[in-house]
Amino acid sequence: MGTLFVVATPIGNLEDISPRSQAVLESAAVIYAEDTRRTRKLLTHLGIRNRPLSLHGDSADSAWRDAAAALTDGDVAYVTDGGTPAVADPGARLVRLAHERGHPVRTVPGPSAVTAALAVAGLESGGHVFLGFLPPRRSRRMQLLESAIATNLPMVVFAGPHDLSELLAELADLLGPQAGVVVCHELTKLHESVVRTTLGQAPGLDVVSQGRGEKTLVLDPPQKPAAPPPESQLRLELAQLQDSGLSPSRAARELAARHRLPKDVIYRLVVDSDRN
Known part of the structure; x- marks a missing residue:
C-alpha cells in the first residue's frame, strides 16, 4: 500500500529544499504537481529525473481520483508551486481521498509563506488568523x-497585485489608517522586501504601487478604541458609507467592525435615520 507524501517546496530560493524533501521526491513512484514547469525546474536543480504529472485546483474530479488510485501501486508525492500544499494551495482533496481509501498520509514540512511572513513581522501574539486569498465578492x-477582526488576533492575508490597493483601503476602513501592517514581497528571493508600515501609509510604498506578484500581509492585532466616538460622529460615518453605495445593513456592519462596537448599536442608528 502506497503512502501519500505532502511535500513542502521552496517559495523562492531553491536552496531551501530540505534533504528529506529531496529524498522523498527521489523515491516516489509518482510526483503530482500544481505546476509541472516549476516543479521540473526544481527537480532538475536536484538532479531528479522523475517526471511530474499535472494536478491543480482546476483539474477534473477524475484526475484527483486517478491520483489517489496511483497509491495502490506505490508512494505518491504531491507538491505545489511553492510552500506547503493544502495551505492556500491545492492538495487537500488528494489528502482526503487518500484517507478515505485507507492510505497513510505523511507530511514533509518546510517552506511556507505564512510562517516566513510571521517570522519577520515582529509580533509576540500567541496565535494568528490565516485568511489566505480573500473571496473576490466584496460582501x-x-x-x-469582520469575523477575523473579532478574534483580536494578528491576521495573515495573501493578495494579488491587482487586488492589493482595494484590499488595503478596505482594511484601513475596518481597522483604521494607523493600524500596523507588514508587507512582504518576494520572500526568500533576490529582491525580497519586508516593510513595516501602517494601513494608511502602505498604498504609497513602491512595493505596493509598482511591485508585481503576490504579497503577504501580516496585520497587527486589532486595537479597541479607548472610547467609542460620539453618536453624532457615528451618524456622520454611517451616512458616508451609505453615500459610497453600501446598503444600510452593509454600512452598519462595516461601521461596527471599524469601531469594535456591537452591531445592534449601529443598527439602532440605521433605524433612527430611516424614521427621520
Missing part, C-alpha cells in the same frame, strides 16, 4: 474580515 470578503 463575502468583508464578512470574513
